[in-house]
Amino acid sequence: MVFGKNFDGNGGNVLRQRHLTNTVGLSKHCSVDPTLFRFKNAALNKPALQISTYSSGTASKAVDGNKNPRFVDGSCMHTWWKEGLPLYQWWMVDLEREYRIDSVNITNRLHAAKRQRDFDIFVSLNGTFVDDDHMTDDSLCIHVSGGMGGGETRTFTCRTPVFGQFVQVYMETFDKRNMNICEVTVEGNR
Ligand SMILES: [Ca+2]
Secondary structure (H helix, E strand, O other): OOOOOOOOOOOOOEEEOOOOOHHHOOOOOOOOOOOOEEEOOOOOOOOEEEOOOOOOOOHHHHHOOOOOOOHHHOOOEEOOOOOOOOOEEEEEEEEEEEEEEEEEEEEEOOOOHHHOEEEEEEEEOOOHHHHOOOOOHHHEEEEEEEEOOOOOEEEEEEEEEEEEEEEEEEEEOOOOOOOEEEEEEEEEEO
């Protein structure tokens, strides 16, 4: 493991947070926890699930490390609403251990971009929400009002850092639209 560099990948993709000293005029009593490791993307290649799937748009496509926003290029997830399914869409990733999650980055699909709008990002400790409609408000990272541009990547910073292992994107879809996300990255500490 290499310290002092910021890696973006599995395994040793960590940046050791050093305890700041007063050598540069900062207080040695700052709030940085020297035991934490910062991950630029805790979600990369982790197990992912979603409510339904259209064609090749499996849940794992949103954590494959590829932000290509063209669905036809094979790196975007795609749910598929049909009669009998509920009027909401969700996608989630299992980070395989607990993190303190600061923010979530989402890359929207280039085409049909208006589908991704007015959604919530939830964080859960145990993932039991998979069997529920959605997670509870006290695990909310952030509610997003409005939409995203075609192919846009945007950082959504949690209202306050949230502890959890599972990250879910949840969207009510009374108009029966689907969810298309091409990449999700999760920034956090552990
Ligand atoms: Ca992708």
